[in-house]
Amino acid sequence: MTTIAPGEVLAVFERQERPGTPLTAPEVAEVLGCARRTAHEKLTRLAEDGTLATKKVGARGRVWWRPPSRPPAGSDARERAGSSHRPGEDTRAQALCELHDATRELMRAESRADVYDVAVAAASRIIGLRLSGLWLYRPDREVLEPVAWTDSGVEEYGEPASFPIDGSLVGRAFREGEYRVYDDITTEEVYDPETRARSELILPLGGYGVLNATSPEVGAFDEADVSLGRILAAAVQTALRRVDQLAERRARRRELERQRDELATLNGINVLVEDTVDALVGA
Numbered sequence: 001m002t003t004i005a006p007g008e009v010l011a012v013f014e015r016q017e018r019p020g021t022p023l024t025a026p027e028v029a030e031v032l033g034c035a036r037r038t039a040h041e042k043l044t045r046l047a048e049d050g051t052l053a054t055k056k057v058g059a060r061g062r063v064w065w066r067p068p069s070r071p072p073a074g075s076d077a078r079e080r081a082g083s084s085h086r087p088g089e090d091t092r093a094q095a096l097c098e099l100h101d102a103t104r105e106l107m108r109a110e111s112r113a114d115v116y117d118v119a120v121a122a123a124s125r126i127i128g129l130r131l132s133g134l135w136l137y138r139p140d141r142e143v144l145e146p147v148a149w150t151d152s153g154v155e156e157y158g159e160p161a162s163f164p165i166d167g168s169l170v171g172r173a174f175r176e177g178e179y180r181v182y183d184d185i186t187t188e189e190v191y192d193p194e195t196r197a198r199s200e201l202i203l204p205l206g207g208y209g210v211l212n213a214t215s216p217e218v219g220a221f222d223e224a225d226v227s228l229g230r231i232l233a234a235a236v237q238t239a240l241r242r243v244d245q246l247a248e249r250r251a252r253r254r255e256l257e258r259q260r261d262e263l264a265t266l267n268g269i270n271v272l273v274e275d276t277v278d279a280l281v282g283a
Helices: 006-014 025-032 036-048 089-108 112-127 151-157 169-176 223-282
Strands: 053-057 061-065 132-138 143-149 180-182 199-204 209-215
Touching: 006 025, 006 036, 025 036, 025 061, 036 053, 036 061, 053 112, 089 112, 089 223, 112 132, 112 143, 112 209, 112 223, 132 169, 143 151, 143 169, 143 209, 169 180, 169 199, 169 209, 199 223, 209 223
Parallel strands: none
Antiparallel strands: 053 061, 132 143, 132 209, 180 199, 199 209
16 A cells, blocks of 8 residues: 655645635545545544634535645734734735635635635634634524624634624614724724724625624734735625525425325326216216
8 A cells, every 4th residue: 555655745735726715635646546445544644733624515525735835934924912914915816716716716606605604614714813703693683693603703702792783882883884994993882892903894695684893902903904805895795696596596496396296196186086986987
């Protein structure tokens, strides 16, 4: 049995035309000529030691990619708490590539849950903060309820809370349908006065809810973050509308199939009745 060295796996990522291109285990296995299970095990180990980055895609999928190397100490990189975010043309180009890939993933989503997962993971990668989440509007309760969030966000702030439409910054942004950037939310009338969050970027998703990114640092978001976030939010909103339309079409198809089966059953009963009547008349 041929042994696959870690370097061979990394070489697959290095040969990609665009740095940071995400790959699935089957794609890596095909290049290496090995079993999918073997590729998955190698990728998992490389992700565990930090050589590769990974994220869940959809209900059962997962991708891996080679993250860009960190700049050396003393460079003009801007370090953020819990973040690999840094300025510069290379980083912006990478963010645009990530945004393009995320948009394609969103347009392939088959359910709302898939959209939620892709949106939160993309917000974390593109904006460069690990503290991201998506809140869905619940009209029966007039609140925004968390439906997806990054694990690191839970580690930093605990389980995400619901926000009332009235009386919260998040609810206000949703109600007005306008994005909001707060350099320091402690200067505002916040819903939770004890929050450890400082900067916040709130991106409404039409009538669906909001995509939210948070940082424990003051002034964490710049114009580029806002621009990328707004494009991502528009893509998420379009993807949610698309999966809702797909769900409606599937429901109509199921209803038509039910009516067809019901009609076939009635026709079968009519034939049986006619046969019974003919038999009785001829008796």
